[in-house]
Amino acid sequence: METLSYRHKAQERAAGSKSLAIIGVVASGNLEVLVERLLPDTECQVDINTAAEGFGAVWEAVVADFVERRSPGGLKLSINDGGARPDTVALRLAQAVRLIEEEDR
């Protein structure tokens, strides 16, 4: 197991009013993302628990692109990773933001 954590400035607050959302499953080649609206509007944090060690540089690149492309201000994302490929990680992160963007009802 390896634990990684990245904190970034975000351009904009994530839309919507839901306080949390979860997507994906912890399985081989897959991952689970829990997203919570816990941080100031200009901050974004991504915490990663991964089964595959030694991929820090790739995670850093995936997370940096995610923050730039999706502006997830105010969100803390927690990842349980079962050794997913970077493209799967990027997709799940995008999906997590889309889920929390929905209005709470």
Add this chain to the structure above:
Amino acid sequence: MKSWNAQKTTLAERLADGRRYASGKTIEVVDLPNFLEAVIRPADRVCLEGDNQKQADVLAAALADVDPAKIHDLHMVQSGVVLPEHLDVFEKGIARRLDYSYSGPQAARVARLLFGGKIELGAVHTYLELFARYFVDLTPNVALIAAVCADRDGNLYTGPNTEDTPTVVEATTFKSGIVVAQVAEIVDRLPRVDIPGDQVHFVVEAKKPFYVEPLFTRDPAAITEAQVLTAMLAIKGLYAPYGIRRLNHGIGFSTAAIELLLPTYGEKLGLKGSVCTHWALNPHPALIPAIESGWVEQIHSFGSEVGMDDYIRARSDIYFTGPDGSLRSNRAFCQVAGLYACDMFIGSTLQIDLQGNSSTVTTSRIAGFGGAPNMGSDARGRRHPSAPWLQAGKEADPDGPPPLRRGRKLVVQIGETFGDKNVPLFVEKLDALTLAEKLNLELAPLMIYADDVTHIVTEEGIANLLLCRDKDEREQAIRGVAGYTDVGRGRDGKMVRRLRERGVICRPEDLGIDPLDADRSLLAARSIKDLVRWSGGLYAPPSKFRNW
């Protein structure tokens, strides 16, 4: 005195030698090796019909069984090197030289025999190119072909897998060569005549069907979310804006995903009738839901596909069929159709370099090309306009005078940034180049040349190479959709941002694609069984695809 008819004289001698083993035109399987030794001469050019799908397997086994002291130094000219026997003839010294197109299942052994010096390689061709050479400088002296059945006069019924047969027979028989056909049975009356009997010299009753490989069946259960996302990008970012009606698909999972998204995602985008109506395509089972939903007007096929016979028979408005009701395929004509009458080719590959050259060759596997380089190339002889062709031409040369500006075929490479076993799709140097150096080849075996590729689609987005104005832009556009591969991470962030602003790179979010839609539930069929249901029970998948 010079004889102007020496070939006809030789043919008559060979026929007389062969007839010693024949009753009428019929040869028994047990007599085959002796018969072949009688009609074949050392150093002959021989086409042992190995197509993409159907194989003259009984004739292949017999040829591998002849005495190398009598028959040797043959020059094999065949499109597919598929069966072990196709290579046994080289190992035994029966054959020496090889010109071919495709060697999927034997790719590793072809590489070993090449390195071991057992095969003297002429060239690896595209199908159409090899067929062309059959009529110029690679005309067979002997063709060993496969059909479903024959009558006593040698008329042949090929069934749905006509494939290469008419081309091979045409080149051989009309240049005084010998044609020997393997059939499952000899019957009194054929369902239809695919090859006229006066073009066929001998027939062997194999008493079993020829071997056919189910090459075009993709189990929807294996399609990933990334492939669904990539397919959405292709449909919304290419099919819709260019209005692609006439096209060819490769055989990978990425294009199977596109086929399965037409009745769902394509429907939602309102594209039915304006894209994907006319195809040069094998009978892909994955296209059944789109056909059943009314997307497709017609399909011409290179070959057939195992299990599709009854479905095709029941959908003769869509497919080309004979008076007997079954499919008539023809590889040469369909390749021509793909080259001249389609506005788009889209397919997967194994490696793409920084300029967009692509290859499926690795140093331990020489799989050949098949038809992709022909499909995946701009036809310089094309003269008829169409909207997508003109649009692509305009993007490549915006300042050129329209009446003199060539159009362009859309040649699209599609894939996931990381392929099977997490191998990156994008590389700095193609294995094909390393191989060419190792084997001293004059040409590296490239599947598609960079200057023919117009777009690259991955789950990261679409790179429109028509809009790139120089080598640097091209490289950064490719790096920009290469994701987190080493090539992708080596991109110049600033330049990629500029390319995105110009629409050279298009991300899913630029097209308004919701990542939540990238879900397998968007596939019209999620299993082989779903495809059977869509077909109303007419599609009969081969047993290896049945898990119920």
